[in-house]
Amino acid sequence: MSEFGTEEEDVRDLVPRFRYVYILLGFVFVVIFCRLWYLQIIEGHEFQEYSEKNLLKERRILAPRGLILDTQGRILVDNIIGFKATITPQYASHLTETAQVVGNILHIPPEKIIAEVHSSRWKNGPSTPVLIKSNLTHNEVFRLKRIRIFQPGLNVNETIMRYYPLGPDGAQLFGYVGLASQREMADYDRKYKTNIAIQQGDWVGQSGLEESWDPILRGRDGMKYIEVDAHGRESPINKSLLDLKPRPPVPGHNLVLTIDRDLQKDAMYEMLHQHDRIGPRIGALVAINTKGEVLAWVSLPSYDPNEFAQGTISDDTWEALEKDPYKPFMDKVIQAQFAPGSTIKPVDSMAALQEGVVTPTTLISAPGKMWFGGRWYHDADPAGHGNVNIEQAIEVSSNVFFYKMGIALGIDNIAKYARAVGLGQLTGIKLPGEVPGLYPTKAWKMKTFDEPWLPGENLSNAIGQGYVLTTLLQMALVYNVVATGGKLYKPLLVKAIEGDHGNIIKTFKPQIVRNITKPNDSNVIVSKANLDVIKQGMSLVCNGNRGTAHWWKIPGILMAGKTGTSQFVSFSASQIHKNCFDRPFWLRDDGIYLAFAPVKHPQIVVGVLAQHSCWGNLGGTPIVRDVIRDYFEKYHPNWLKKGTAIPIASLKKIENNE
Amino acid sequence: MATDLQVEERTFFRRLDWNLLAVIFCINVIGLITLYSATHGASAAFSQTRLFWLQTVYLVMGWIVLFGVTLVDYQFFNRAAYILYAINLIALALVLVIGRSELGARRWLELGLFRYQPSETMKLVLVFILAKILSKQNKPEGMGFLDLIIPTLITIVPTALTVKQPDLGTGLMLFAVFVSMVLFVRVRTSVLISVLIVGMVTVPLVWTFGLKPYQKARIATFISPDKHPHGAGYNSLQSLIAVGSGEIIGKGFRKGTQSQLDFLPERHTDFIFSVLSEEHGFIGGMTTVGLFIFLLFMCAKIAAQAHDRFGVLVGVGAVSILFWHVIVNICMVIGLLPVVGVPLPLISYGGSMMITAMASLGIISSLAYRKFLF
Known part of the structure; x- marks a missing residue:
């Protein structure tokens, strides 16, 4: 009994407090009663009218x-x-x-x-x-x-x-x-x-x-x-x-x-109005200035976005676009990854010079083909190029020279430099669907295919064919590294956000990812002198007698560039280049060309991916040249030599030269 | 001697508080009728007939829970309070990490057959743990600052996690339960006054930094509906039109223009009381409010008869859960409070709320069941 007694006593102080609960309940009841009375009985008729006649939307x-x-x-x-x-x-x-x-x-x-x-x-x-x-x-x-x-x-x-x-x-x-x-x-x-x-x-x-x-x-x-x-x-x-x-x-x-509308229009025009044997191009074009600011950006084939935004697109048009094998919805500047072909050679050269495999003056025999690991590796020119130093190797785009570099350096050594100039990584441009590309390493191959790296793969990757994949924007930024003497920029597309009466809300400045001539966050440094050697080689591509792009010049402006061909179908060696134009269109190789100008104080880098054009120096070069000329006509017209005829190249001469 | 014999003779059915159960049942019936109307729109396109049938299933489950909890000796909750709290807190934290997202809020954990909303069970678990701690308080002058520290921390953590989800309504409910129970146990006047002063200082700070824009908009709308700078006054206004236009006897079952023509938002959940008021008028609305107040009155009465402090406080907690839901929901619908996402217990559509409400009532029923045990 006593036990229960204490518990009962225990509660005694709490019980009286329930009267506050009862009072609260009563109060709330009265409040709600009054409010409902007001809403439903006093104002009710008005609300009733409102709900019936005037429906608020x-x-x-x-x-x-x-x-x-x-x-x-x-x-x-x-x-x-x-x-x-x-x-x-x-x-x-x-x-x-x-x-x-x-x-x-x-x-x-x-x-x-x-x-x-x-x-x-x-x-x-x-x-x-x-x-x-x-x-x-x-x-x-x-x-x-x-x-x-x-x-x-x-x-x-x-x-x-x-x-x-x-x-x-x-x-x-x-x-x-x-x-x-x-x-x-x-x-x-x-x-x-x-x-x-x-x-x-x-x-x-x-x-x-x-x-x-x-x-x-x-x-x-x-x-x-x-x-x-x-x-x-x-x-x-x-x-x-x-x-x-x-x-x-x-x-x-x-x-x-940062886009320049004039240049954008010109770029599109040049891509579509080439009256050579290839005709209107499909592929991509990107032009950046030396601070990584994008000036023009074209991807072809294209579509009319007005039809989407205004809802006027017909089912047939939609279906045709969806089924187009040349992918009009793909932004080929950042979403298409391709084997860079010979355009990778400047990156090989950075590794070769910096790692001391060659000096700028080392002469290396560059015949038309090379026996390695039990098979022949070919050059585009079966006659070969004789003994060449690295500048000349770039000029004539000697495959054998760079095969030898590939063997001497090994893939992992080149990969360090490739990564340092941004290959195999997203550029960080704020656009949907950018792909990172790929630069292989031995570890990568082991992880991906569970197979060891083969010596022969050093050769194909050195000429940009094996596993290496790049986007056009990445390559333009790499070429800008050479043009600026070491600066890898983050691409800039939006330079400001503007309010509705033109007030600037936020601005974006060009950003340098790293300067590879100075100690930086990557584990390689490339000396300014070595970059100048590569620049000289690229200048020879456009200006040397044997240069693979020397048929296209701009009077008054010296360009430097590099041609490349991306083989996306594996043919046997003898078929590789000879029959390109005889193949069905969709089996033809992609031509790539990137160049910057002027050589001494570069202002602009332009890259073109000309899909199924067979050759970089056929598909890409005229367009790059024209866009660069348009740029200087607008921004530095006095640099151009007026009244000089532009030499027109004979296509026959070019074909066997890359 | 005679009383002892009587106790032993009482069977399960005779020990149940049938008056309590009858009132609950009446509210259930009103709930189903209203929900039927809210889910069977005038045009097929507004109908969500499936929800009505789901609700009947929840209702049956609710009654099973109610009887189940009735049979459990509530002292079990006293003993298990800490462990239940710990488990629930972990679940609440997990929601933020792996919870299922819907309409921008993470509130549920996917548990195979059903979705578990930890903030919902937290309402009950908070009542248990607070009752356990507060039952040891018996200073006649009330609780001081130091006595309040632990209960406050115990409440703040789950409340913050819930508001983070974000679920302002449930967070508010948790806090309201805490305040009710602490005030019931009595707090020193000096403490109350200081808390009020601190509150006046911190509220503007929370307003500036702690609330999402839509939450601010809701409160701003409430404070000045005429200006309603963010356009959120629409829901409020449509609700007022619905309630007001019901007049004395209402427009009739399934004849409310506001409800049936899609003018009322959330009409089967948060705004179900406007459907009821529009279709059944002042009489229907007040009947329901009356039943709720009567139910709460009965619950409080049962809690007052409990034999131990824990029993009394658990009862007070259960009553406060129901009380705050009912009052906040109805006041929101009739424009006395801002629009917060709080459902009307036993009437609004929703499994979680149904189970919580029926479990709370189960606790009361359990107290009633055991009041003869001496």
Whole structure:
């Protein structure tokens, strides 16, 4: 008994406090009673009227997306006003008739309209307007507006559309916008992790800059409150219970690129208007200045992003683009990785000179073929080049010389230098889908294939064929290392973010990843003197008598470059170069050419990947030359010698020379 | 002697508090009727009929939990409080790491057959552990600063983890349970006053640095709905129109224009009381509120009859869980509080809330079941 007694006593001090609980409950009951009395009985009738006659709806005011501007502030990606026709399923009380009339005006089969409205009603809910046609003509707008009053649910709205004035030019770079679908919502949430809530039906960047800079470009939609009648038609507000003020939309920020629109247009033009035996090129072009700022960016074949952004693309066009074997959606500047072929030789040369395998004056015999490990390794020129030093080896692009370098250095030694100049790694340009390429090592091969490195692979990798893969942008940056005497830059594409009245919000400066002539974070240093030797060799490519690109010159400006051919199909040795033009188009080798100019004080680096052009010095050289000349015509016209005819090369002479 | 004999003769069914169970059942019926309307929209496109059937399943599970908890001696929760707390805290931390994300929030752990929401069970576990600790407090002048340190820490950690998910509503509930229980045990007046002063200083800081924009928007909307700079006033306003337009007897079952025509957001979860008020008017709304207040009154009464301090405090905790959910939800719907994501127990759609609510009531029922044990 005593035990229970203490426990009971224990509780005694708590029990009286329950009266506060009872008082609180009573108080809350009274408060809610009064509030409901006020809402439902005193104001009830007004709310009742409001809910019946004036249905309040939220309507979004689209925020204009930021523009994309070129380095001089000229528009590369724009917004335009257009008209669209929509039907809101909730209010479309006689849909069959509406579809008939609307279909008549817009030349769309009524069944298709009905089917779309029905399917969207299920997918997106009945209050979401269904887009029937965007980009209406004036005539269509006029005719639709006349019948609108008789067709509940039908609306003709102004809308902001994305407009890409350059069309297919730079399409992969700028990207395009599309409507976010319900399915993609979770992806956007994950991707942006910001407070920007993307809603279904929003325009979102779906590729290129539009995608990677979407959070900057996208503004914040505004909101207005409208009262609609039971048929979904907007009605003027006579009396409102609450004064609802609209929230104005906040426009997105503009991107100021380093791209030069003139050069961009020229580059595209040159790629498409070559009247030689190859004709319009497919592939890629990139031009950067010596600070790593991108000036022009072309990938071909291309497509018209306006058709995506304005929703006018037909199913046939879409399908054709999807199935195109030459991949129009691929941004070949950063998403295509190819065997660099002979364009890798400057990297071999850094290793060879720096590791002391050769000196600038060492002469090495460079015949037309070389026996190694039980097979022949060929040079492009079966006659060979005699004894050459490293400058001359670059000039004539001697394979045998670099086979010997490959053997002497070993793959891991070259790989150190390749990594130091950025190969096998992402360049860090803020664009979706960049691929890192690959520079192999013995360890890599063991890990990937569980096989030891073969001595013969030293030879193929030394001429950029084995496992080595690069992107055009990486190669341009590597060539810029030679041009600037050691500076590897991080590519810069967006140099500023601009507010909607031209105020600069943020600027981005060129960044040096490392200077390989000075102690740096990689474990190699390449001396300035050695880089100058390589530069001289590359100058000979363009200017020497035996240079593989010496047929294309610019009077007054000395260029330095290197040609290369990427064999992507393995043929037997004798077939490699002889029959390229006899093969079907898609089996032809890719030509690569990169060059910078002027040799003494380089200003610009241009690289071209000319797919299926057989030879780097056929496919790439004329275009690179023309783009470099266009650059100097714009920026340093007095450096060019006027009135000098540009020598036209005879194609026959070139063919056996790489 | 006579009383002892009586005790032994009582069977399971006779020892249950049938009045309590009857009131719960009435609220369940109202809940199902309202949910049926909210999930069977006027047009097929608004319907989520599946949810209604799921809810009936949750309801059956809820009753099983209620009876199960009734049979457990609540002293078990006293003994197991620390270990339950530790497990639950780990689960709560895990949610942030590997939790399932939905609508930008991580709240659930995927456990094969079902999803487990640790913040939901934390409400009960917090009641257990606080009851255990506070039951040792019996200073007549109330708790001082030092006495408050441990209970505060025990509450702050899970609350912070929950708010981080982010789930402001549940975090708020956890904290409210703590405040209720501590105040019930009594806190010194001097401590209360200092806490109020500190609160006035820290609230602006939390406002500036601690809240997500959407959370700020909700509170801002509440404070000045006319300006509602972020447009979040829409939900609030539509809810007010729904409630108000119900007038005295309502528009009738499944005849609410606001609810049926998709004007009301979240109408089967957080805003279900507006559906009820629109369709059944002042009479329906007040009946439900009355039943809830009556239920809470009964629960408090049962808690007051418990034999030991732990029993009383667990009862108070269970009552406070229900009380705060009901009050915050209804006040939000009728525009007396900002829009926080708190469901209405026993009425809103949702398995987690149903189980928590029925388990809380199970604790009360357990107290009632054992009040004859002497």
